[in-house]
Amino acid sequence: MPDGRRRLVVVSNRGPVGYDRSPSGERIVKRGGGGLVTALRSLVAHHDVTWIASAMSEEDRAVVAEHGGEAFDETARDGSPYRLRLVEHDPVAYDRYYNVVANPTLWFIQHSMWGLSTEPDLDTAFHTAWDEGYAVVNAAFAAAAAAELERDPSAAVFLHDYHLYLAPGLIRARRPDAVLSHFIHIPWPQSDYWHVLPEPLRRAVHEGLLANDVVGFHTARWSRNFLTSCAELLGARVEGNVVTHGGRRTVVTHHPLGIDPAEFDELKDAPAVLEEEARIVASRPEFLVVRVDRTDPSKNVVRGCRAFGRFLELHPEFRGRAALLALLDPSRQDIPQYTEYVAAIEREVRDVNGRFGRDGWTPIVLDVADNFPLSVAAYKQYDALLVNAVFDGMNLVCKEASLVNGRDGVLVLSENAGAHEELGDWAVTVNPFDVLGQAEAIHAALTMAPEERRRRLEATRDHVRRNDLAAWADAQLADLDALG
Amino acid sequence: MPDGRRRLVVVSNRGPVGYDRSPSGERIVKRGGGGLVTALRSLVAHHDVTWIASAMSEEDRAVVAEHGGEAFDETARDGSPYRLRLVEHDPVAYDRYYNVVANPTLWFIQHSMWGLSTEPDLDTAFHTAWDEGYAVVNAAFAAAAAAELERDPSAAVFLHDYHLYLAPGLIRARRPDAVLSHFIHIPWPQSDYWHVLPEPLRRAVHEGLLANDVVGFHTARWSRNFLTSCAELLGARVEGNVVTHGGRRTVVTHHPLGIDPAEFDELKDAPAVLEEEARIVASRPEFLVVRVDRTDPSKNVVRGCRAFGRFLELHPEFRGRAALLALLDPSRQDIPQYTEYVAAIEREVRDVNGRFGRDGWTPIVLDVADNFPLSVAAYKQYDALLVNAVFDGMNLVCKEASLVNGRDGVLVLSENAGAHEELGDWAVTVNPFDVLGQAEAIHAALTMAPEERRRRLEATRDHVRRNDLAAWADAQLADLDALG
Numbered sequence: 001m002p003d004g005r006r007r008l009v010v011v012s013n014r015g016p017v018g019y020d021r022s023p024s025g026e027r028i029v030k031r032g033g034g035g036l037v038t039a040l041r042s043l044v045a046h047h048d049v050t051w052i053a054s055a056m057s058e059e060d061r062a063v064v065a066e067h068g069g070e071a072f073d074e075t076a077r078d079g080s081p082y083r084l085r086l087v088e089h090d091p092v093a094y095d096r097y098y099n100v101v102a103n104p105t106l107w108f109i110q111h112s113m114w115g116l117s118t119e120p121d122l123d124t125a126f127h128t129a130w131d132e133g134y135a136v137v138n139a140a141f142a143a144a145a146a147a148e149l150e151r152d153p154s155a156a157v158f159l160h161d162y163h164l165y166l167a168p169g170l171i172r173a174r175r176p177d178a179v180l181s182h183f184i185h186i187p188w189p190q191s192d193y194w195h196v197l198p199e200p201l202r203r204a205v206h207e208g209l210l211a212n213d214v215v216g217f218h219t220a221r222w223s224r225n226f227l228t229s230c231a232e233l234l235g236a237r238v239e240g241n242v243v244t245h246g247g248r249r250t251v252v253t254h255h256p257l258g259i260d261p262a263e264f265d266e267l268k269d270a271p272a273v274l275e276e277e278a279r280i281v282a283s284r285p286e287f288l289v290v291r292v293d294r295t296d297p298s299k300n301v302v303r304g305c306r307a308f309g310r311f312l313e314l315h316p317e318f319r320g321r322a323a324l325l326a327l328l329d330p331s332r333q334d335i336p337q338y339t340e341y342v343a344a345i346e347r348e349v350r351d352v353n354g355r356f357g358r359d360g361w362t363p364i365v366l367d368v369a370d371n372f373p374l375s376v377a378a379y380k381q382y383d384a385l386l387v388n389a390v391f392d393g394m395n396l397v398c399k400e401a402s403l404v405n406g407r408d409g410v411l412v413l414s415e416n417a418g419a420h421e422e423l424g425d426w427a428v429t430v431n432p433f434d435v436l437g438q439a440e441a442i443h444a445a446l447t448m449a450p451e452e453r454r455r456r457l458e459a460t461r462d463h464v465r466r467n468d469l470a471a472w473a474d475a476q477l478a479d480l481d482a483l484g
Numbered sequence: 485m486p487d488g489r490r491r492l493v494v495v496s497n498r499g500p501v502g503y504d505r506s507p508s509g510e511r512i513v514k515r516g517g518g519g520l521v522t523a524l525r526s527l528v529a530h531h532d533v534t535w536i537a538s539a540m541s542e543e544d545r546a547v548v549a550e551h552g553g554e555a556f557d558e559t560a561r562d563g564s565p566y567r568l569r570l571v572e573h574d575p576v577a578y579d580r581y582y583n584v585v586a587n588p589t590l591w592f593i594q595h596s597m598w599g600l601s602t603e604p605d606l607d608t609a610f611h612t613a614w615d616e617g618y619a620v621v622n623a624a625f626a627a628a629a630a631a632e633l634e635r636d637p638s639a640a641v642f643l644h645d646y647h648l649y650l651a652p653g654l655i656r657a658r659r660p661d662a663v664l665s666h667f668i669h670i671p672w673p674q675s676d677y678w679h680v681l682p683e684p685l686r687r688a689v690h691e692g693l694l695a696n697d698v699v700g701f702h703t704a705r706w707s708r709n710f711l712t713s714c715a716e717l718l719g720a721r722v723e724g725n726v727v728t729h730g731g732r733r734t735v736v737t738h739h740p741l742g743i744d745p746a747e748f749d750e751l752k753d754a755p756a757v758l759e760e761e762a763r764i765v766a767s768r769p770e771f772l773v774v775r776v777d778r779t780d781p782s783k784n785v786v787r788g789c790r791a792f793g794r795f796l797e798l799h800p801e802f803r804g805r806a807a808l809l810a811l812l813d814p815s816r817q818d819i820p821q822y823t824e825y826v827a828a829i830e831r832e833v834r835d836v837n838g839r840f841g842r843d844g845w846t847p848i849v850l851d852v853a854d855n856f857p858l859s860v861a862a863y864k865q866y867d868a869l870l871v872n873a874v875f876d877g878m879n880l881v882c883k884e885a886s887l888v889n890g891r892d893g894v895l896v897l898s899e900n901a902g903a904h905e906e907l908g909d910w911a912v913t914v915n916p917f918d919v920l921g922q923a924e925a926i927h928a929a930l931t932m933a934p935e936e937r938r939r940r941l942e943a944t945r946d947h948v949r950r951n952d953l954a955a956w957a958d959a960q961l962a963d964l965d966a967l968g
Contacts, residue, residue, distance in 0.1 A: 119599065193677070337601075431606070435606060
C-alpha cells in the first residue's frame with residue numbers, strides 16, 4: 001500500500017517512552033530522545049504503529065500489569081496516536097541479555113574492539129547469559145510480535161538493532177508468512193571477526209537475521225560485509241544484494257540515517273541553547289575544537305585528547321588560543337569496560353592539561369553530563385568538530401552539528417564512521433588509530449582558508465538537508481513495497 | 485627450467501645461520517632451527533641458492549665486513565653449498581623495524597589482536613619507526629636483492645613474510661623484469677582490520693606485495709582475504725586468483741607448509757628425546773594434555789590454562805589423573821606485550837594450581853624454556869594436544885606431534901589455525917575464545933573411544949606424510965613455472 005497508512009509493528013529494546021512516578025505519586029511519561037525514537041518519529045506520525053519494547057522501570061512494569069501485558073494507546077510528542085506494548089523480562093535474564101551479551105560482547109565484536117589475545121573470555125557465565133538471557137529475552141519479544149500479528153496478520157514487523165538477532169527467526173517460525181524487516185544501526189564486521197563467537201552462536205545471529213525479508217544497514221560498507229559474512233559463515237548464496245539460505249530470500253539494503261532539519265532549525269534558537277551558547281562565547285578561546293559523544297570506547301575519546309595534546313606540542317602558536325571542548329554523555333556505567341574508559345579519558349585530559357595548561361587557559365575542557373542544549377550550543381560554536389570513532393555505524397553528531405554551526409566549522413571525520421561514506425569528500429579524513437595524523441588534521445582544519453571552509457560546510461549542510469530523516473523512513477517503506 | 489637447478493635468491497629477515505665467537509675466540513656457525521629455515525632446506529639442497537638475511541650479531545657484522553658486504557659461500561647442515569649475503573642495518577633502524585613495526589604492530593594486525601579502543605597508538609614514535617626503520621631496512625634488503633640480480637638477472641627472488649612488504653616494490657623499480665615471489669607465513673586479516681594502518685601505509689603494504697609475480701599463503705582462507713583486501717583497499721581488479729593493479733598481474737596462491745617426516749622419524753628415537761621421554765613417563769599421570777608454543781599472545785595460552793581449570797571443575801573425576809604440560813619457548817621479550825603475556829600465563833597457572841592442586845599432583849606444569857628434545861618427547865606422550873591459537877598462519881606443532889605420537893593422542897585444534905583447513909576433519913575443533921568449549925573439547929578428547937582416536941590419528945599422520953615439506957617447496961617452484 002504505497003500511499004495508505006500502513007500497519008507496522010516496530011520492535012526495539014528501548015521504547016519511545018518510559019514511565020515513572022513524580023514525588024507526589026503521579027505517573028509521569030518520559031519521552032526518550034534517543035536516536036532510534038527520533039528516527040522512527042515520522043513512521044509514527046504517518047502510519048498505524050504498534051511499538052514493542054522492554055519494560056525498564058518499576059512503573060513500566062506497573063503499566064504492563066494494568067494492561068494484562070497487552071498493547072495500549074499512547075501519544076507521540078506531536079500528538080500522533082500509536083499503540084505501545086511493553087514486554088516484561090525477568091531482571092536476571094535482562095541483565096544477562098543487556099550487560100553481558102548485547103553489551104559489551106556483541107557491541108565490541110561489531111566495533112572490532114576486543115583485544116583478542118585476552119578478551120573476550122567466553123566462559124560459563126557467557127554461555128549462561130546467552131542461553132538464559134539473550135535467547136530468553138529474544139523469545140519474549142518474538143512472542144509479543146507474534147501476538148500482534150495474530151491480531152493483524154497484514155502488519156509488517158520492523159525490528160531494530162543488535163539486541164534482537166534471534167527474534168526474527170522465532171517470529172518466522174510462528175508466522176511463516178509475516179513480512180519482517182530488520183535495521184542494524186551499528187557496523188557489521190567482516191566474517192573473521194564474527195569468529196569471536198562460537199560457531200553455533202554466529203550461525204544463530206546470521207540465520208536469525210536471514211529470517212527477515214529485508215535487512216538494512218546505514219552504509220554500503222556494512223551491507224557488503226553482511227553479504228560476504230553470510231556467504232563465508234553459512235555458505236549462503238549471495239547474488240547482488242540478495243541472500244538465499246534455507247530456501248528463503250533476504251534482500252540486503254543500505255540507507256543512511258538522516259536527521260530532522262526542522263528540529264535543529266528550531267532548537268538552535270531555543271532559550272536553553274542560547275543560554276549555554278552565551279556561556280561558551282564568554283569563555284571560549286580564539287579556536288574551539290568540539291567533540292560530542294557518549295563515553296563509549298568506540299568513540300575514541302582517549303586518542304582524540306592525546307591528538308589534541310600532540311597538536312599543541314607540534315604547533316605551539318596555538319597554545320593559549322585553542323581549546324578542545326569534550327562533551328560526553330555517560331554511557332553504560334554498569335559495564336566495567338565503560339567505567340574504565342571514563343577513567344582513562346580523565347587520566348588523558350589531566351595529562352594534557354598538566355603539560356600545556358596555564359593560568360587562564362585550560363587546553364581540554366571535559367564535561368561528562370547529559371546536557372543536550374549545551375551540545376547544540378557547542379555545535380554552533382565549533383571551528384573544528386572532531387569525530388574520530390574507532391568504528392561507528394553512522395554518527396549523527398556530525399550531521400546535526402554541521403546543520404547549525406555558525407563559524408564555517410570544519411569536520412574532522414574518521415574513515416570508519418558510517419557518515420564518512422556520505423560526508424567524506426567535505427571533511428578532513430582521519431584514521432582513528434593515527435594520533436599524529438589526527439593532530440595534523442586538527443591543525444589543517446583550523447588553518448583552512450575561509451572560502452574553503454565555507455564551501456565544505458555548505459555542501460555538507462545541503463547534503464544533510466536533502467537526505468533527511470523522512471527520506472530514510474521512506475526508503476525503509478519502499479524496501480517493503482519492493483518485496484512485491 | 486622445470487627440471488634443472490634453478491638460481492634462486494631467497495630473502496628473509498632471519499637467515500639460516502648466525503655467527504658467534506667461542507670462549508677461545510674462534511668463530512662458531514650457529515644453524516637456526518626455525519620453521520622458515522627448515523622449510524627452505526630442500527630448496528638449498530636442490531638448487532643454486534643465494535640467501536639474503538639480516539646481520540644480527542656482532543660476529544655477523546664482522547663477517548659482513550670481511551666480505552665487503554657481498555655474498556659468500558656457506559654450507560647447509562646436509563653439506564649442500566649455497567651463498568649467503570648478510571645485510572647490515574643501523575641498530576636503531578633495525579630496532580624500529582623489528583620491535584615497533586613488524587612486532588607488535590604488523591603481527592598484531594595480522595592476528596587481529598589489537599584492543600582497538602586503546603591500542604595501537606600510532607603516534608610520532610610509530611611514524612618515525614615506519615619511515616626511519618621499516619622503510620629503511622626494506623630498502624637495504626631491496627638493494628641487496630637488486631645487486632644479486634645484477635650478477636645473475638635470470639634468478640628468481642623468493643621473499644618471506646611480514647618483515648619485507650616494501651622490498652618487492654623497491655626491487656621491481658630497479659629491475660622491472662625480475663621474477664618475484666613472496667610467501668606470507670602468517671594470517672592475512674580482512675580489509676576492515678587493515679584500516680588499523682593509515683591509508684598510505686596499508687596501501688604501501690598491498691602495493692608492495694602486488695609488485696610480486698606470485699604471492700603465496702598457507703591456506704585458502706588467507707589468500708581469499710588477500711584477494712578481497714586488494715579489491716577493497718586498492719580498488720584492484722580481482723579475477724579468480726589473479727589481481728591486476730597498476731598495469732601488473734599478480735597470481736595469488738595457497739600451499740600449506742608441511743614438515744619433513746624423515747626428520748621426525750629420526751628425532752623421535754634420538755638419545756636426548758628418549759632421555760626427556762623417560763622423565764615424562766616417570767612423572768606423568770594417567771592422562772596427559774600437552775601444548776607446545778612460543779610465548780606469543782596469538783597462541784592463546786592463558787585461555788588454554790583457564791579451560792583446563794574449567795575442565796577439572798566440571799569433571800572432578802579427572803582430578804589427580806590428568807595434567808596439562810605447557811612447554812613454552814620464550815619469545816620477543818623485548819616487546820612489552822610479550823613480557824606482560826608471560827606474566828599473565830604464570831598468574832593463570834598459579835590460580836588453577838592453587839584451586840585444584842594437591843600433594844603429588846600439579847594440574848598444570850609450566851616449562852618456559854627452549855628445549856626441543858623435551859617438546860618431541862611430549863609429542864610422543866600426549867593423550868590430547870591443545871592447539872587453541874587466537875589466529876595462526878599454519879601451526880606446525882600439530883603436524884610434528886601427530887607424526888611421532890605413540891598414544892593415539894587426539895588433536896584439539898583452533899578453527900583459526902591455518903592447519904585446521906587440512907586437519908580439521910580429524911580434530912576436535914575449538915573456538916579460541918570459548919573457554920567453556922575448550923574445557924569440553926579436552927574432555928571429549930580424553931574420553932574418545934580408542935578405535936576412533938586411532939582412526940583420526942592415522943588419517944592425520946597419513947595426510948602429514950603425503951603433504952610434506954618437499955611438496956610445499958615443489959609447489960612454490962611450480963608457481964614460478966606457471967608464470968610462463
